[in-house]
Amino acid sequence: MISKIDHIAIAVSNLDEAVRTYMNVLGCGADAIRIEEVPSEQVRVAFIQVGETKIELLEPMSPESPISKFLEKNGEGMHHIAFSTDSVAREQERVTALGMRPLGEIRRGAGGKEILFLHPKDTGRVLMELTGKKKEE
Ligand SMILES: CC[C@@H](C(=O)O)C(=O)SCCNC(=O)CCNC(=O)[C@H](O)C(C)(C)COP(=O)(O)OP(=O)(O)OC[C@H]1O[C@@H](n2cnc3c(N)ncnc32)[C@H](O)[C@@H]1OP(=O)(O)O
Ligand SMILES: [Co+2]
Numbered sequence: 001m002i003s004k005i006d007h008i009a010i011a012v013s014n015l016d017e018a019v020r021t022y023m024n025v026l027g028c029g030a031d032a033i034r035i036e037e038v039p040s041e042q043v044r045v046a047f048i049q050v051g052e053t054k055i056e057l058l059e060p061m062s063p064e065s066p067i068s069k070f071l072e073k074n075g076e077g078m079h080h081i082a083f084s085t086d087s088v089a090r091e092q093e094r095v096t097a098l099g100m101r102p103l104g105e106i107r108r109g110a111g112g113k114e115i116l117f118l119h120p121k122d123t124g125r126v127l128m129e130l131t132g133k134k135k136e137e
Contacts, residue, residue, distance in 0.1 A: 001085060001086060002083045002091065003083075003084050003085065004053065005053045006054065006082040006083060006131045007054040007056040007081075007131075008078070009058055009079045009129075010055065010057050010058065010076070010079060011074075011076055011078075011079040012076050015044050018057045018076075019035075019048070023048075032048055033048055034047045035047075036110055037061065040107055041065060041067075042062045042067075043060060043067055044059045044061055045059070045110050047110065056082070056110070079127060080117070080127035080128060080129050081126060081129070082115075082129035082130070082131045083128065083129070084132075085130050085131070086133070088116050095118060100118050101119040101122055102119075103116075104116075109131065112134045113131050113133065114131070114133060114134075115130065115131050115132075117129050117130075
């Protein structure tokens with residue numbers, strides 16, 4: 001079951017600058033920010049807690065990152081919406097049966113959580129991520 005929006009992700013070219021902008025807009029302190037590197041996606045990511053959900057700022061770590069290609073084509077801006085679920089595998093099965101194409105396999109994203117992306121051409125040209133539990137849970 002999908003329970004809430006886990007995060008809204010924005011592609012940025014300079015993470016530190018973007019973090020400052022969001023802190024200014026939201027009026028929050030550094031305690032609301034968590035930064036980590038996710039090598040599987042070649043991104044450095046900052047999460048900013050906003051109530052029950054988060055803003056995810058994504059900076060590419062290399063030209064191979066999907067965020068590099070996105071920035072080249074579109075510039076900075078909204079990249080994807082992520083939905084929380086108690087079972088990414090079950091949601092994968094459900095949406096696949098409806099004809100949506102997952103992009104690759106379930107893998108590990110930020111915080112070690114299971115993630116799966118759906119092709120934006122099947123979801124109204126908005127990239128969507130399903131995010132679940134940590135793999136060991
Ligand atoms: C921090 C870790 C993790 C988390 O825990 O939250 C993350 O969020 S990681 C985020 C980065 N990782 C990913 O984005 C992985 C999934 N993405 C992909 O597999 C690819 O980026 C893609 C979506 C398949 C696009 O790659 P590719 O086909 O090589 O690029 P194109 O530019 O040719 O795009 C094809 C087509 O799709 C449209 N598109 C691409 N990106 C988006 C987007 N973010 N939102 C909406 N639409 C998008 C693009 O415009 C092309 O359309 P056409 O031009 O009409 O062909
Ligand atoms: Co994400």
